[in-house]
Amino acid sequence: MKLAEELEFALGARPPGSTLQRWLYSELREAILSGRLAAGQRLPSTRDFARQHKISRGTVLAVYEQLIAEGYLAGATGSGTTVSPKLPNKPPLKPAAPAPAGATLPRLSQQGRLLAASPFPLRDNGVVVPFRANQPDVTAFPLPTWRRLSTRYSRTRLVHEMGNSDAAGYAPLRHAIAEHLRFSQRIACDAEQVIIFSSSQQALDLCARLLLDPGDTVLLEDPGYPGAQRIFRQAGASVQGVPVDVQGLRTDPPLPVAPGIRLAYVTATHQAPLSGTLPLERRLALLEWADACDATIIEDDYDGEFRFDGMPLPALKSLDRNGRVLYMGSFSKLLFPSLRLAYLVVPDGWTDAFASALSMTCRHVPVFQQAVLSAFIEDGHFARHLRQMRLLYGSRAQEFQRACKARCDGMLDVLPVSTGLDATALLPAGTDDSAVAAALGQQGIMARPLSFYRVQHPAPPGLVLGFSCFDGLAIREGMGRMGEVLERLRRIGGS
């Protein structure tokens, strides 16, 4: 049998910053794991080991004891310590070495491959440059009020609410949202029907998982929101695009009726990305279709609260008498994105299924934000903030349209802007809008091409451009740079 003494010559240099004890422990452990010291092999006594290495016996003793406690060594200290005979005899592990590049990518499932191809940026430094879309102006948020409510909650309720909470959400927030919706959207719901999520994506994902079997069909606006397309596709559903015109989802020709069609996703108040508002007759046709198909409609009201022009139409959900519509809203765009709160209004009787699925896949959303937000709504700050933001975004939308007319007339045709944070502008027919967006990106201008929203029908070439975070100066300056890029591209295209 090889004697443990030989091991000593293999002791590496002590790494800087490591204690003697730590270093000795690592060396012995590594020798065992790599198979250099075999199972059952006898080690020198602590006395011999200490003498040979000129270290204190106490240090050796401590290392032996730790390795015994962890199962590397066996036997009473001092009387014949051996490498644990229970360990496998062959080298159990390869020597530590960096794995070859690429070898450590996970072997993904079929669904995993779809989930690993997100349309959202994985890294986001939060920087907002013109004309980044979907961004509320967080500098206009009443942060002192929010801070005050946070502090109040920390000092009063938090101590009573540190335990687990309801899976469907924090009860006061569910009440506050139901009341807001009854008033602002004419949705006759009660708090029990409101489910709290951390984001619209999470709500969409849970809808897909609860309602769709692989092979089912979902109707989507085309062009439409890519986050929804991906969610339904990864659930194994097939996605069928329904053409969109300036009024939103077309219901003529009639929507297809077939048993496997289980869901439709619509942005009725403000179509993403073409910004139309679905007229009443189409809303009624959509509800009739859902009855005929025994299907469910997800109404994503992602920024409908920011209507600054014209009379608001109540939510599609307000017309729903047969429990067909799931109404979805998000506070991340109404207040600020790092907040991460959204909600779904479900038909009466559906709450437990959603709450159960949430408790399995998330447990519940953190209580703190929910509590502060419920106070923010109850105390009237939410309604006041919405009113102020409607004025602000309305004036910025006008600035944006004026600046575009002044600088990019004939190159960018802005569709009517009545709601929300972004404008949609069409490019001349035949333009490659992805190439335009890339060229703009090189000049520091963010623009999202309409082709990004495509489902199956070709989308008209165009750009989604956010105006919400920029004052008149920033808008005109950004528009100036955009104009230069578009003119240059036109010269190249025309030459």
Next chain:
Amino acid sequence: MKLAEELEFALGARPPGSTLQRWLYSELREAILSGRLAAGQRLPSTRDFARQHKISRGTVLAVYEQLIAEGYLAGATGSGTTVSPKLPNKPPLKPAAPAPAGATLPRLSQQGRLLAASPFPLRDNGVVVPFRANQPDVTAFPLPTWRRLSTRYSRTRLVHEMGNSDAAGYAPLRHAIAEHLRFSQRIACDAEQVIIFSSSQQALDLCARLLLDPGDTVLLEDPGYPGAQRIFRQAGASVQGVPVDVQGLRTDPPLPVAPGIRLAYVTATHQAPLSGTLPLERRLALLEWADACDATIIEDDYDGEFRFDGMPLPALKSLDRNGRVLYMGSFSKLLFPSLRLAYLVVPDGWTDAFASALSMTCRHVPVFQQAVLSAFIEDGHFARHLRQMRLLYGSRAQEFQRACKARCDGMLDVLPVSTGLDATALLPAGTDDSAVAAALGQQGIMARPLSFYRVQHPAPPGLVLGFSCFDGLAIREGMGRMGEVLERLRRIGGS
């Protein structure tokens, strides 16, 4: 054609609290939606309508205008207003009436039916009575410190971090966790490998979706954590229980090796529910098995940080050289449950797949809690809190064992308690532990039967009993009541 004037006689009584305008709007809208007023039908002029109903013409005008804006009516006000001819001619919607009970349950997908059967309570008032399991003692949490850090963050960083954040988590928190794990668990990871979730369930769910195809097999400890069983089953995987003894997962007979076996779930530090610590030779056997199967191991270290007795073993992950182990931890049990923060350490190179899947199904976890927690760790409060909790839980574990010996000897056999928040106690062979738990529940004692953790092999009858939140008095008092129930059951059983 029926004249609109006839409609007037059908106007219902004005509900209390409704304005005249709101009431008139609702009545007309309802008449149109219910088909009482047909598409194309002419309405009286505002002048006639006002005179007939003895209301001001201005009110009628406002209601007509709103209904025109919303698409119910068509035509210039005053010159021949009609019900919009675009609306469907047949009654588009049934009259508003409560839907028959039960008719509004959602039609769930196959996966949806599994998700709708959660092992977690949907409603939780946070009340902790003896011997509720899995509960940290939140009264021992340094809330003033947490409040101070919250306020500091609100006043300093929050204004800069209101936008979207990284899908994988808040960078400073990922750094703080990696550093903590390098020190406390000897896991050689860097911040890039740490992914932040809102809960262990969310992390488990995403692992299942990314790594499992329907029909794949997952090895689970039997008895084992029900939250994991459900997650893998709803992903379409088949679950195979591996027997557990006092040392945890048995690796002898050897674990099965087959191509469809993709995942194993283990609680190596502290087996849930039988509380053993997996010895080194089984850890090495498990890693070898994962290499042989090309499988992944999820190591759920749900309360291993609370080891108060004996030398801690480093995490299984610390032995992982081939990127086989996903290490999972949660702050909800270490700090307080309403916080909702957990993490996963993934092999180098796996981060983007997990971050992408998170961005699709959740976007990211709220920043506020992540930021406060990272300061809590960096400033040393986390390590200090863990040390204090180890002492506290250690002394309560002793109290619990003493009280059980004194009151329930021969009826409850407490397994060694070295870690965590709960004790596991065996009942005499042949006892129906669910019936015992139900009987205890009627006396206000919470106890979770071991059969709750069963996968496929029969579990020994027993109870999981939390000691973590109760002082000596509460423990003895609860044990007294428990003793009475057990004695009564024994008398019934023996008679």
